[in-house]
Amino acid sequence: MRDFDLKSLRKKQKEYSSFFREIEVKKAENFAGVDCHYKSEKIICCAVLIGIHGEIIEESITEGKTFFPYIPTFLAFREGPWMVNSIRKLKTVPDLIFVDGNGRLHPLGAGLAVYVGVKLNIPTIGFSKNPMKGYPKECSFNGEKFLKNGVAICRKGWKKPVFISSGNLITLRKSLEFYNLFSPTKIPIPIRLAHQRARLLINEH
C-alpha cells in the first residue's frame, strides 16, 4: 500500500458530513443490503435487493483488488467506492440501503453509510456489530441506549450490543424502526443476505 494523505481525507470527511441530511424517508418498498469480503488483496462487494416481505429481487457484485488499507475511522475510503458501484449495478434503485458499517456514529459524522448515502443520494442506515472508541462494549443494559449520533441496542441473550445510526436522508428514529422491522435476528436481513453472498462468492474462484 502506498502512502495516503489522511489530513486531506479528513477534510473530505468533513465535506461528506456537511452533505448529510436528516429528513424523513418517504417511499420504502425496495431495500438493499451491502457488504464486502476479502481474501488477501482481493475484495468482493455484494448488494442484495429485497422487498418489504424479505423476498429477494436481485443482486449485484463488484470485485477487484483493494486500493486502500483498513484504517480505523477511514473505512469509507476502503469499502465505500465498492459499495457505491455495487448499488449502481442494481437495475432497481433502492429506496433504502442497509450498510455494514457506521453512519453518523463516527468522530466526524462521516462513516461508511454516510459516504454511500451522500454519493448515491439515497437513504442509508449504518449498522455495526463492534463498538468504536468510547462506545459500550458489553450489554450492561437492555433495550436502546442513545448515544451522540446513533444508538446502541441490547436484546435478551446478547453479550455485545449492535449500533445503528443514520447514513443519509433518514432520521435516527426511522433508522431504528427499519432495523427492528428487518431484524428478527441480531443482523438485519438485508445485510445478512449480502454478507452470505459475498462470503460464498469470494471463496469460489
Added chain:
DNA sequence: GCGACAG
C-alpha cells in the same frame, strides 16, 4: 512497550 476506533 502498551493500548487499541466500524471492516
Added chain:
DNA sequence: ATCTTGTCGC
C-alpha cells in the same frame, strides 16, 4: 475483514 470445529443453547 481473515485464520478456523465443534459445540452449547433456545
